Amino acid sequence: MEISHEPQRLHAQRRALTSAALSVSYATSAPLVIIRGTGCYLIDHAGQAYLDTRNNVPHLGHCHPAVVRAVQQQVATLNTNSRYLHPTYNDLCQRLLTTLPPALRDQYVVFLVNSGSEANDLALRLARAHTGAQHVAVLDHAYHGNTTATLELSPYKFLHPRYSALGQPSPPTHTHVLPVPSAARPGDPTRADPLRPLRHLCDQYDRQLAALFVESGMSVASVILPPPHYFQAAFAAVRAAGGLCVCDEVQTGLGRTGAWYAFEWADVTPDIITLGKPMGNGMPLAAVLCHRDIGATLARGPEYFNTFGGNTVSCAAGLAVLETLEADNLLAHATRVGAHLMSCLCKLQASLAQQHPELPCHIGDVRGRGLFVGVEFVTHIQHPTPATQAASHLCTQLRLQHHILTSLDGPHDNVMVIKPPMCFGIREANQLVRALRAELLAMPVDLTGVAPTPT
Ligand SMILES: Cc1ncc(COP(=O)(O)O)c(C=O)c1O
Incomplete structure (x- = not known):
């Protein structure tokens, strides 16, 4: 088949070539064929900017020149996995750590991975390995990723009416869903004390709770920021039950909310931080940042190898992103x-x-x-x-x-x-x-x- 450039035809071809599980924006009105990007504009096949x-x-910004330059130079020089030493890898890890609140900088270590899902998947493994516990608490409507393990952390997916078609139990065996604190409506019993369900869970699963996963600012739940003190009290309750606190900053990290991390607004210190989307400006690059004691737990198990995680080209992109965020304020x-x-x-x-x-x-x-x-x-x-x-x-x-x-x-x-x-x-x-x-x-x-x- 000759691949078309005409939107409707291209859409039909896409549907023939792949699964309907992959959605296309504006599919029912007029799907877009985007062929170029610059700054905060995308340009379609007919030259129209959006x-x-x-x-x-x-x-x-789309195709930011600093990232384009860094990627072009690096891909023409070397792109390989992290088994060999390379200064750009260390430079990126060091710079990432300097974005953390000062008290955490010397205590945390970095794992470089390829996507937000991989970062949360690794965070789950770290939390379970470190605590020896299996159960996990998440907020309703949260999304933490597309892998099998991270879908099981994502009520947005596993409470979806069609999730049962995947043949998996809902809710997953070890996942406990807490109400979104600020979504409490009049008459909702969690309104008076949004922490009550979490405290109850912590009592029930004392020493069996591996982690509480939260998006520091919830995105697919529709931009929900936690009410004042909610995270502080929630983190204290989880820690008292032996669990770790994971902040998913895949959407909010690296400055989107005006601080490096959205958890800073809540004045809390997560045990594990996950990062993704913005890190590589489009290059696959994500990270887990955690206390070095938690990171060390993984070293007790089999070798952790990630073929593309921390590849030289993605690291160069990540470094250009951090440098530009600072340089351009x-x-x-x-x-x-x-x-x-x-x-x-x-x-x-x-x-x-x-x-x-x-x-x-x-x-x-x-x-x-x-x-x-x-x-x-x-x-x-x-x-x-x-x-x-x-x-x-x-x-x-x-x-x-x-x-x-x-x-x-x-x-x-x-x-x-x-x-x-x-x-x-x-x-x-x-x-x-x-x-x-x-x-x-x-x-x-x-x-x-x-x-x-x-x-
Ligand atoms: C909060 C959050 N965490 C994790 C992910 C998964 O990231 P990725 O699609 O890079 O695997 C997403 C993706 O939308 C997300 O919004």
Whole structure:
């Protein structure tokens, strides 16, 4: 078959060549063929540029010149595994450790791996090896990866209605799901004391709990940041039961929230930190950072070998990412632009509620920190219910009418999760808010027959 460049044909060919389990954005409206990227823009086969508000992997920006240069130079010189010594490998590990809070820098060690899933998989193995325990606590709606072990840490997947088709028990035997603390609704018994289920679990599984896994800022759950003191109290309870505390920073790490790590906002010290997506600006690179005593446990078992983990080219990319984050002061940039974006979104929320209460879709909530922002869409301002269909229509219109790429997440798929490349600026924030305003004002009352947009 001759491979096409025409979107619909390419989509049909993709479906013939691979499994329908792999989804394609905008499949029902007009799938995109993206052939180039620059900064926070993606460019399709016809030369149309799209503002990218959703890709957090090209952390500095698509095809950032510093990363391109570093990768080109390294791939033309050497790319091999970590069995041989190489200064770039050490340099990256050293620099990564300097991003940690000062008290941890000398105490932690690094494992370089290829993906966030691999990092969490290794974190689970480390926690079990170190504690000798098997049970794991996770937050509802969390996602920690696509491997068999990390799916079992991910209620987002194992509580999905179609998970049973995989023939696996749900919940998995050793996994315990805790309510999302800030999602507690009036009447929910966890509202008064969101820690009660965790304390109960710790009593029940004392010395049998290997770890609590948390995303320091939950992403697919729809940008949920823990309420003040929740992590502090949760970590204390888990440690008292003999377990370790793992912070998954795959989405939030390396400055997205304006601090190197989102756990810093909660003023806690994790025992294990996992990193992924932003580390290599698109090159496969991820990491586990943990206390050296925990890292040493693994050395008691068989050799840990990872063919591609810490390969020379990915390390060169990772180093360029860390250098550029510092040189361009991108953490402060994320704080500044994120605050501006959230303020504009809150103003839009208020003005639509006051001036156009009759609209079929409103902004229910704006939350987040830095360039990690969630915008919830609801049907009514007085009696809010999730505006799932309207949110989906909104995303389609943003892509078709305004050339802006967005994504929806959360239990009701009604929260726009904004996590753009870190070069996203005030201009782009304003462009997004203007387009949102226009499309909310133009939202049809009757959305019957409007196809959902899987994103
Ligand atoms: C919080 C979190 N952890 C882990 C992963 C898995 O990372 P990867 O897809 O690189 O394996 C993801 C991916 O979306 C994630 O959002």
